[in-house]
Amino acid sequence: MRKLIFMMMLVSALGVSAVSRITSPSGELLLNVDIDADGSLCYSLDYKGSSLVKESRLGLVSDEADFTHGFKIAGTDTLSVDRTWKPIWGEYETVRDNFRELAVILKAEKPDREMTVRFRLFDDGLGFRYEFPAQRGSSNYLTVRDEKTEFNFTGDHTLFCIPGDYDTDEYLWSETSFSGLPDALGRYRRHSEAQRTGGNTIQTPMLIKTGAPVYVNIHEAALKGYPAMLLDVDTDRHAMKTHLVPDKLGVRAYLHLPFESPWRTLIVSDDARDILASQLVLNLNEPCKIEDTSWIKPMKFIGVWWEMFTGKKKTWAYSDEYLAKPGVTDYASLKSNGRHPANTANVMRYIDFAARNGIDGVLVEGWNEGWEDWASYRKNRQFLFDKPYPDFDVDSLRDYAAAKGVKLIMHHETAANAADYELQLDRAFKFMKDNNYDAVKTGYVGAIIPRSEHHGSQWMVDHVRHVIERAADYEIMVDSHEAPRPTGLCRTYPNWLAQESARGGEFESMGGNPPSHTCILPFTRLKGGPMDYTPGLFETRLSYYDEGKNDQAGTTLARQLALYLTMPSPMQMACDLPENYERFPDAFQFIKDVPVDWADSRYIEAEPNRYITVARRDKESDDWYVGAITDESPRTAVIDMSFLPKGKKYEATIYEDAPGAHWKDNPQAYRIRKVKVDNKTRLKQPLAAGGGAAIRIKKLH
Secondary structure, three states: OEEEEEEOOOOOOOOEOOOEEEEOOOOOEEEEEEEOOOOOEEEEEEEOOEEEEEEEEOOEEEOOOEEOOOOEEEEEEEEEEEEEEOOOOOOOOOEEEEEEEEEEEEEEOOOOEEEEEEEEEEOOEEEEEEEEOOOOOOOOEEEEEEEOOEEEEOOOOEEEEOEOEOOOOOOOOEEEEOOOHHHHHHOOOOOOOOOEOOOOEEEOOEEEEOOOOOEEEEEEEOOOOOOOEEEEEEOOOOEEEEEEOOOOOOOOEEEEOOEEOOEEEEEEEOOHHHHHHOOHHHHOOOOOOOOOOOOOOOEEEEEOHHHHHOOOOOOOOOOOOHHHOOOOOOHHHOOOOOOOOOOHHHHHHHHHHHHHHOOOEEEOOOOEOOHHHOOOOOOOOOOOOOOEOOOOOHHHHHHHHHHHOOEEEEEEEOOOEHHHHHHHHHHHHHHHHHOOOOEEEEEOOOOOEOOOOOOOOHHHHHHHHHHHHHHHHOOOEEEEOOOOOOOOOOOOOOOEEEEOOOOOHHHHHOOOOOOOHHHHHHHOHHHOOOEOOOOOOOOOEHHHOOOOOOOEOOOOHHHHHHHHHHOOOOEEEOOOOHHHHHHOHHHHHHHHHOOOOEEEEEEEEEEOOOEEEEEEEEOOOOOEEEEEEEOOOOEEEEEEOOOOOOOOOEEEEEEEEOOOOEOOOEOOOEEEEEEEEOOOOEEEEEEOOOOEEEEEEEEOO
16 A cells, blocks of 8 residues: 655745754654754754754765755755555565655755755654755766765764775674774774775664664665765764775765765664664665566575585685696696585585475585686686586586476676676676576675775675676576675665675684674664575584584574574575584474565564564465574573464474583584464573574464
């Protein structure tokens, strides 16, 4: 149902500078907008009668024109909207889009400048963006040097953040404060030269918790044609300002007017569960642009990926002879190293396992030419995307997978040579379709080519969207890694099923992720879109593969099952080796059963960096699933099952930490039990340190 109610008329007299204000539909959020003495547009935000964001300036600076001061309000326009829309996939079958809008039209003279700032105030937060029409007295080509958007807060609040970095998001999260931020950032190790921004700069999405408490997620929506946003933090003033990722010439963006910036977003609530449930970022994106979406299929998959991350000395590369034979182009003349998992026989083994267990797809990394020298930067072209290694029989595997009812998933690692990937893109996608691949995992490990660009710069933002749009032309789904952080564009392009863009499960083999890590990601990174976190790890000790490795995953086995609920994604991997799932077949049953697309979601308990409990209803049945996780501290989750229909009886199959389970000392201790439940049930569910519980709730007939 759509209902649009137009309120008020355009206020047109040039020079109007009275305060403009709107409230959210519930009245709990109040937005004030005004012009200060310098002619700068400012806003402030109150929540439930208390100041949350103090007066904060807005604007943008370019070489050609300054859009920060000297303005007068030429008019305002307001609008109220209450409508619903249906995602192609996601946490909810229907999403409500309910907001009040205020557009403030600004004009300045000498030189003539015009800009509109459009605010949308929802019950769960605020979004605003800059809109630049064609200019009369100034250039319509802007070389952007800075954006002056401010977020000025009212106290020394708690911050959940990672350091500002132009090229990677793969950090563990800090829980600190404005005043403690310099020390917190000082503890991070630089990933590589010229990536970290320095100073008190942090990434978005990030989370703030006030003393009240009130929770605020800061991010952006609909990022396109513009660089990604970081935040410069003034620790004394408890203030933040946008920091746009530049190219290596220091230019933030090259704009051709008219232009609309991404939305700057604040998700606000005094209930942490509302932050997780918010669909504000998706609501600020455009509706789906793909007319026929019948080919977009959420899926679970397995892959040869984990073999290369464990201590079995497997490699993505086919041959060790390559580097000893400079200039070789005929891989058939090289001897296989015997440690290359992307070979025909091994992939057939994975296909067989998937077929036996109802897993939709198999991802194969390391199948194509170029892995031997990909990280050296000695070549202009690291990879070829239509040239398999000699031990990877594309035709046989295509036919074998089809006969088994399993989809093969392509892997396109570019070694960050995005420019070359664009040149090969159509040939690569045609090769995929010719061989029955309709999903691809892309990767951009390393320093971006063109060398003047960063992972979060305007050029790279445009590149990734071009890949998604071109993939849609070929009816290909995409899971992107090392791409700019997601901003809800999966609504507009639902073939963009998942992204990495954070420290994922692969780091369990590289020092491990603490249990708290997946208790903060849903409050931060996942507010931009689903993450390919790669859950499902059953063998959590790397010494199992290599006695010389002491890495330990920060999780119990039961917690890995719960992650399929607390880290929702329409493209979920079962990351472990088939033989490890065969060691624990009763636990693996949950991975086989759990859906990846949902009709409804209810967040039952939540506190950032501490714990999450969520219930979700399957889109294809009446079954509900519950996932509960905790940080390093054990706790008892209280699962209120009032979400179940009244008068109906259900059986809950509970996959839980066994007594004595512990993420470090006893991670594989789990048990499975069944109980009868209904909508009056309040289940007290123990969770071990670093542990969790996963529950399937099935209606009794």
